[in-house]
Amino acid sequence: MTDRAPTAAAPNPGRDRPIFMLSFRQRDELAALAAGAGWQVVAARRIDGVERRLIASGAAVAVVDARGAVEDGLAAVRALAGAVGANGCALLVLVSRNDAARLGEFYDAGATQFLASPMREAEFVQALRFAARHAERVGGEGAVVPEMVEALGWRYDPALDSVQVTPALASLLGLSEAPSLRAMLRRVEADDRQALRAALGRLREGVQATAFAHELAGAGRVVEHLQVDARTGRVHALIERLGLVDAGAAVREALAGVRDAAGARRWLQRRLSDGRPAAVVLAVLNRFDLVNTAYGRAAGDMVLRTASARVAETARETLGKRAITARMGGAEFLIASEDADPDALDAAESRIAEVLARPFVIGDEIAPMGARVAAVRAAPGEDVAALLKRVSEALAGETSEGTGPSLDGLAVDLRRAMDAGEIELRFQPQVAVATGAIVGVEALARWRHRGLGEIGAETLFAAAERAGLALALSEHVQRLALAQAARWPAAMSALRLAVNVTSADVARSNFADLFLDWVDGSGFPRSRLTVEITEGGLIADIGDASRLLAELRTAGCRVAIDDFGTGYSSLAYLKALPLDYLKIDRKLTQDIAGSVRDxxxxxxVIDMARSLGLAVVAEGVETAEQLELLAKEGCQFYQGFLCAEPLTVNELAALVGESR
Structure with a gap:
């Protein structure tokens, strides 16, 4: 593994040493960007043992992705600061622009560089180069790390169909000659092979760097970091030892500053007995039992550790350093303060609900849970029992809007469903009004849930949003639609395919390039593809949306604005965006058979669209009367139950055959 492709060391300092990345939500995406720029990457999703993992990696640069996870990011920076300083490393923090006001906290915690999101790929790569230069100047070659002298790793060269292993790995596995690729993969135990298959699948789909965890004889639990050299096609694997983690000890350490229920009652009793004011906030994690059931006791301990840290830090921020935090049992936390004014108490209640609503990271999974939170002030003469009873009653009355157990349960289950192939597609025909011919279809996602049956796209994407998987689900559906459409029978070879693009896609700086790569890789022609984006997906940044749609249109795709006429309707979209189609929302379609005003x-809407040179597609057409009125107003295409409900590929092929 010594004949790596040469790199230009002078303009690209630090690339002879790895980069260590911790990203709670976008590990693979960030790792792929760094790998594509020539770095060896060791990437992690969990904060556990992060300092030890940085040291073992031998990295000159550590990256902490705190976007959407500020508290976890701060905790990670604090954990890494000692190793960063001792080894002359650089510590680059990624933050959302909304959190830029907290950069001072990251600096105080030990960060040396920062980059604010949204960011472009080139900006991220240059930030890595600046960080590597900082590490080179501060630490020179850095400390010699014993673990790196005995590196465990291997490389597969597809051109030669050969595998090379490092001496340390050969010794560990007892290899006397170069193994085959199949033999290297067979060393993964049966229980971990699903994770291996998923990692290999990500590489086949074009991801440049990914990782999976498994048991390795003689080394215990390890994380295997896989990276593809885009130039040569070689697969490099770096094996990182994790060792055994005492989850109970981790929880005890995290809860060291958190009182137990008895301690909290004594604290309150002293103050109430002296007639001093007191206020309490009670917070309970939703569906904590589900985490224990789905992921095991160790995962539950990890969630408690993270939740307690979030609650304690938020209590200090909102109620001051004299506030106490106590774990009352299970996943229930009590915060008590002696001198909280009503505004501070309201702020504490709101902020605690907010920080507990953030997803929790469990291994490679993201588990959204949410919480119920209530706050009360002690009444004159009230004792501890009465105060705690009153806050418990207030908590019982909380509706926890938007965190219902059904949606939370779906969110926890979604990643498994995607890996298990439970996300399916249906295709709804789009019909030419003038001829009645089926000219295209819109791809719609369905979840074939094992226990609940078919779940529609709206609930499916709401669950994905809750789970922090909106981007992953959108990509999954888009690529699935392209792959299926590329295999359509000859009778459907002229049909257009419409796929939906979400607001998360629009915010992704390199989405156009990624999407076009998926299209070309599938074999489906760009000229028959329509990208549909809803009005809601354009709200965040119409400039970015316009640039994205222009790139896709220039590349040969067509573009449609979907659900026009709902919520955020704006003529600015029609003026600013490069569009081919305007799709009228089903509510407007059904209104056409209503009053004269409707x-x-x-x-x-139809006249305006046609004046701008846009074709009009009416959604949700259910009756012949609606279709006739739409035809009179000049609508060219429609989709809806009048023609057909969303169909499987076989049902669609049969319908197309009948229509001809």
Whole structure:
């Protein structure tokens, strides 16, 4: 593994040493960007043992991705600061622009560089180069790390169909000659092979760097970091020892500053007995039992550790350093303060609900849970029992809007469903009004849930949003639609395919390049592809949306604005965006058969679209009367139950055959 492709050391300092990355949500994406720029990457999703993992990696640069996870990011920076200083490393922190006001906290915690998101790929790569230069100047070659002298790793060269292993790995596995690739993969135990297959699948789909955990004889639990050299196609694997983690000890350490229930009662009793004011906030994690059931006791301990840290830090921020935090049992936390004014108490209640609503990272999974939170002030003469009873009753009355158990349960289960192939597609025909011919289809996602049956796209994407998987699900559905459409029978070879793009896609700086790579890789022609984006997906940054759609249109795709006429309707979209189609929302479509006033509104939308050179597609057409009125107003295409419900590929092929 010594004949790596040469790199230009002078303009790209530090690339002879790895980069260590900790990203709670976007590990693989960030690792792929760094790998594509020529770095060896060791990437992690969990904070456990992060200092030891940085030291073992021999990295000159550590990256902490705190976007959407500020508290966890701060905790990680604090954990890494000692190793960063001792080894002359650089510590680059990624933050969301909304959290830029907290950069001072990251600096105080030990960060040396920062980059604010949204960011472009080139900006991230240059930030890595600046960080590597900082490490080179501060630490020179850095400390010699014993673990790196005995590195465990291997490399597969597809051109030669050969595998090379490091001496340390050969010794560990007892290899006397170069093994085959199949033999290297067979060393993964049966219980971990699903994780291996998923990692290999990500590489086949074009991801440049990924990782999976498994048991390795003689080394215990390890993380295997896989990286593809885009130039040569070689696969490099770096094996990182994790060792045994005492989850109970980790929880005890995290809860060291958190009182137990008895201690909290004594604290309150002293103050109430003296007639001093007191206020309490009670917070309970939703569906904590589900985590224990789905992931095991160790995962539950990890969630408690993270939750307690979030609650304690938020209590200090909102109620001051004299506030106490106590774990009352299970996943229930009590915060008590002696001198909280009503505004501070309200702020504490709101902020604690906010920090507990953030997803929790469990291994390679993201588990959204949410919480119920209530706050009360002690009444004059009230004792501890009465105060705690009153806050418990207030908590019982909380509705926990938006965190219902059904959606939370779906969110926890979604990653497994995607890996198990439970996300399926249906195709709804789009019909030419003038001829009745089926000219295209829109791809719609369905979840074939094992226990609940079919779940529609709206609930599916709501669960993905809750789980922090909106981007992953969108990509999954888009690539699935392209792959299936590329295999359509000859009778459907002229149909257009419409796929949906989400607001998360629009915010992804390199989405156009990624998407076009998926299209070309599938074999489906760009000229028959329509990208549909809802009005809601354009709200965040119409400039970014316009640039993205222009790139896709220039590349040969067509572009449609979906669900026009709902919520955020704006003529600015039609003026600013490069569009081919305008899709009228189903509510407007159904209004056309209503009052004269309703019909005038629909007519105005159609006339405006056609004046701008846009074709009009009406969604949700259910009756012949609606279709006739739409035809009179000049609508060219429609989709809806009048033609067909969303169909499987076989049902669609049969319908197309009948229509011809």
């Amino acid at each position: 019909r005038v509104v629909v007519r105005g």
